[in-house]
Amino acid sequence: xxxxxxxxxxxxxxxxxxxxxxxxxxxxxxxxxxxxxxxxxxxxxxxxxxxxxxxxxxxxxxxxxxxxxxxxxxxxxxxxxxxxxxxxxxxxxxxxxxxxxxxxxxxxxxxxx
Amino acid sequence: xxxxxxxxxxxxxxxxxxxxxxxxxxxxxxxxxxxxxxxxxxxxxxxxxxxxxxxxxxxxxxxxxxxxxxxxxxxxxxxxxxxxxxxxxxxxxxxxxxxxxxxxxxxxxxxxxx
Numbered sequence: 001x002x003x004x005x006x007x008x009x010x011x012x013x014x015x016x017x018x019x020x021x022x023x024x025x026x027x028x029x030x031x032x033x034x035x036x037x038x039x040x041x042x043x044x045x046x047x048x049x050x051x052x053x054x055x056x057x058x059x060x061x062x063x064x065x066x067x068x069x070x071x072x073x074x075x076x077x078x079x080x081x082x083x084x085x086x087x088x089x090x091x092x093x094x095x096x097x098x099x100x101x102x103x104x105x106x107x108x109x110x111x112x113x
Numbered sequence: 114x115x116x117x118x119x120x121x122x123x124x125x126x127x128x129x130x131x132x133x134x135x136x137x138x139x140x141x142x143x144x145x146x147x148x149x150x151x152x153x154x155x156x157x158x159x160x161x162x163x164x165x166x167x168x169x170x171x172x173x174x175x176x177x178x179x180x181x182x183x184x185x186x187x188x189x190x191x192x193x194x195x196x197x198x199x200x201x202x203x204x205x206x207x208x209x210x211x212x213x214x215x216x217x218x219x220x221x222x223x224x225x226x227x
Contacts, residue, residue, distance in 0.1 A: 043218030
């Protein structure tokens with residue numbers, strides 16, 4: 001049972017444009033959400049996170065939006081750069097076991113020069 | 114400040130052999146987590162350890178898998194009598210604070226079972 005879903009296996013975007021990566025979840029107990037970025041042959045790197053008490057968190061070019069009623073979050077990257085090309089994982093955790101991250105399958109983002 | 118280190122990076126085993134995967138957390142981190150990524154899947158939580166203690170092993174298969182984090186030395190994930198289905202990337206993560214959900218990951222060990 002996939003509790004965190006990333007329905008787009010891949011996304012291709014032109015340099016300078018906006019990249020929007022989507023994530024849906026089914027477990028209403030999740031209260032903290034994270035995005036990780038992963039290059040080949042490396043481990044995931046933490047990018048940005050959001051608590052369920054917020055609906056937006058911004059860090060430089062990266063913004064995460066959370067829609068609790070729709071159980072949906074998205075990561076916006078503006079402007080996209082070729083170095084952003086990587087696999088992006090959405091992850092979630094719940095109170096009481098917040099160390100136990102549940103990951104989606106990832107979306108491969110390709111930013112074309 | 115070195116990041117999370119894992120070795121070996123690649124490990125090949127024949128069916129029935131044992132696999133030992135090592136993880137050294139970031140300096141100052143005493144909380145270690147192991148995740149497994151099967152092909153075409155996301156990472157799945159296996160176990161959470163502190164020094165000399167297993168805190169949560171709810172994601173560990175019931176048989177053949179064990180983990181430890183001794184007082185001295187790296188954390189070890191041990192898989193006995195490996196089968197083809199154990200082929201995966203195994204990632205270790207560490208955190209500074211208790212049970213933090215912002216974890217720092219190592220580069221992973223890719224296990225191939227022939």
